[in-house]
Amino acid sequence: MARGSGKIKLFGFLAVIVFLLIFLNIYINDGKAQNSVFDILKSPVKIFSSVGDMFVGGFKIVFGLKDIISENASLRSENKNLTQKLVEAERLREENELLRKQLSLSEERKQILIDVRILSFEPSNLSEFAVIDKGRNDGLKKDMPVILSGNILFGKISEVYDSYSKVILITDGNNKVNVKVFLNKEEKDAGKTLYNGVLSGYFGKSLFMDLIDKRSDVSFGDLIITSGLDGIYPEGLIVGKVDIIKDDDNAVFKQAYLMPAFLPLTSNLAFVIK
Amino acid sequence: MKKTLLFLILAFSVLLQTSFMQKISIFGVSPNLPMTMLFFVAFFSRSYKMTMLSGLFLGLLFDIFSGTAFGIFSLTFICLAFFVSVLLDSVVLRDNIFMLFAILFFGTIFGSFLSAATADLFDLLEISVMHINLNYSLLKTSVIEAVLNSFLMLAILPLRRFAIL
Incomplete structure (x- = not known):
């Protein structure tokens, strides 16, 4: 007692x-x-x-030697395609610059990036956060977007301390991101229409895209990027690819589950967009 | 000396949880080493004081690394330590190792829901705006975590021999 x-x-x-x-x-x-x-x-x-x-x-x-061999082969062929696209993109960039000069348009706003190191991750499975090694002393502020190399969206700063900050990842249920589908020239020519949606984190480090127009043609593997409409994330950051499509007859909107582009993490280096 | 060593091991477990353990995940869920350590201490120390102090210590460290509002995990771990101590006192088969795994399994699920409920309470009190949905997805996460924690307990059971408790 x-x-x-x-x-x-x-x-x-x-x-x-x-x-x-x-x-x-x-x-x-x-x-x-x-x-x-x-x-x-x-x-x-x-x-x-x-x-x-x-x-x-x-x-x-x-344990993944077999996968590495087949992955290597597919990466080699993808690399060839990307080299081709890189040349085309470079040509377009030069053309774009020239046209901007001729039309006297202002230069595109360049992003200022601050490089940070990811120190640790959220210890619990209930939410998705990371700790980065820079904070208030380095000019970081709340809600600044955090990306990985290759313009891949990682999250946004949720708390800032003097020498470190906490980042809420896009895979957290409380982080809402306004997104849209990225359409390449072939898809546009084929008549595929643009669709938007709102994204949040879902079970098991995946993403859930909601509020997609019922008439839109959502297909497996669609590349989803930020739309810039939320005013936090700039337009064009890579978010992920459509994995599962949910289209209930009684539902008002279509929904989709996405595989986040930042997973699996290959480096601890990230960038904060100032 | 033993106590200092124990608290160093507990701190080590939190550091491992925020770095190393996050690389090991199944269905996007990682095992929870500090929570498993708390049940280990509760079961083998037979001291409710040690269990509850370990709960406070682990919870505070958890809160420092967590992005949710400060205090959620401190409260969760203290409550968990209290309930486990009460349960172990009233359980007849206290020395049965299967009892440890049963308590760990259901305790992990209870702990997840307790943290989610505390987060919602903080949201309600306007201490934070973080909201964790008490839904089927949380149940799935906590059940997977409970299974992983059980395997983790198998790995840390040999620590008993080092007489740190």
Whole structure:
């Protein structure tokens, strides 16, 4: 009996401490204590993350050798196609520049990128966050978009501290992104129409696209990019590819599940768009 | 000395969780090492004080790394430590190893729902705007996590021999 009441007393005492810390964190401290603790833990986290990369990399090499061979073949053929497209894109860029000059149009707004390192990830499976190694001192602000190399959307900054920031990933259920389908010339010529939607995170690090016009032609493998309509993410960032299409007769909109383009993560380097 | 070593191991488990463990995921769900460690401490230390203090320590570290509002995991881990201590006192088969796995499995599912409910409470109190849906998807995530945690427990069971508790 005494043990039982001791437990309740200790539980109550610890709960009071936590509530006090929550109160201090919100109204007085402004995250300074968290920042100090994180400064201490920064180095060991970096080491563990590198060890994790090495372990998973080694595991993949051993168990995925067969896949690597076939993947290598498909990448080689994709590389040839991309080289062709790169030449075409370069020609178009030059043509575009020339036309802009002739029409006296202002130059395209260039994005300022700040390179950051992803230090750690959300420890629980309930939400999707990452911690990056730069913060307020480096000019980072809340809601700045975070991308990976290749213009792949990763997320946006949700909390900023002095020397680090937290990023809410696009795979989190609370992060809404306005997106549209990317249509290439062949698809446009074939009469495929543009469709928009709103994206949020879904179970198992996938994405869920909602509010797609019922008449639109959504197909497997469609490339989805940001539309820029939400005012947070600039237009044209790569989000992912359509994996599963959901078209219920009774539903007002079509829905789709997407595979995020940023997965699997191959590097810990990211960029914040200023 | 033993206590210091235990808390160092617990801190180590949180660091591993935020880095190494995130690379190991099945269906997008990673095992939860700190939560598994909490059940390990509760089962083998037989001290409710140690269990609840471990819960507070793990929860605070979890909150520092988490993007959700500060305090959600501290409260969840303390509640979990309290419920497990009460349960283990009232369970007859306390020494049965299968009991550990049963408590870990259902405790993980309960812990996930408890964190989601706390996040919703914080949302309601306007402490944060994070909202975690209490739905089928959460159940799927927590069941997979519970299975993974059970395998993880098999891996950390040999720690008993090092007499850190």
